[in-house]
Amino acid sequence: xxxxxxxxxxxxxxxxxxxxxxxxxxxxxxxxxxxxxxxxxxxxxxxxxxxxxxxxxxxxxxxxxxxxxxxxxxxxxxxxxxxxxxxxxxxxxxxx
Numbered sequence: 001x002x003x004x005x006x007x008x009x010x011x012x013x014x015x016x017x018x019x020x021x022x023x024x025x026x027x028x029x030x031x032x033x034x035x036x037x038x039x040x041x042x043x044x045x046x047x048x049x050x051x052x053x054x055x056x057x058x059x060x061x062x063x064x065x066x067x068x069x070x071x072x073x074x075x076x077x078x079x080x081x082x083x084x085x086x087x088x089x090x091x092x093x094x095x096x
Contacts (some may be wrong), residue, residue: 003082005023005026005027006023006054008020008023009060009063009065010065010067010069011071011072012069012070012071012072014060015060019055020053020056020060021049021053023056024049024050024053024056025049027052028048028049028052030047032045032048094095
């Protein structure tokens with residue numbers, strides 16, 4: 001359920017609005033225990049997402065580091081290697 005919650009700080013290029021929103025939606029889904037809110041809870045769900053997007057944006061804009069920015073492609077390759085080691089063949093490979 002939390003696949004889109006990932007580290008967003010210190011990347012070049014910076015996290016996009018879409019990445020921040022996707023993480024906020026996943027966070028609210030996890031906390032609420034619901035992947036899609038009922039009509040009665042839709043407004044509260046949406047408000048929570050908006051507040052988390054705003055707070056996350058302020059946080060990312062406020063953080064400082066002396067570490068060099070991470071490269072998205074390098075980090076994605078590392079994650080792919082970890083996933084292969086953990087789960088075996090990649091999802092793109094078929095069993096023979």
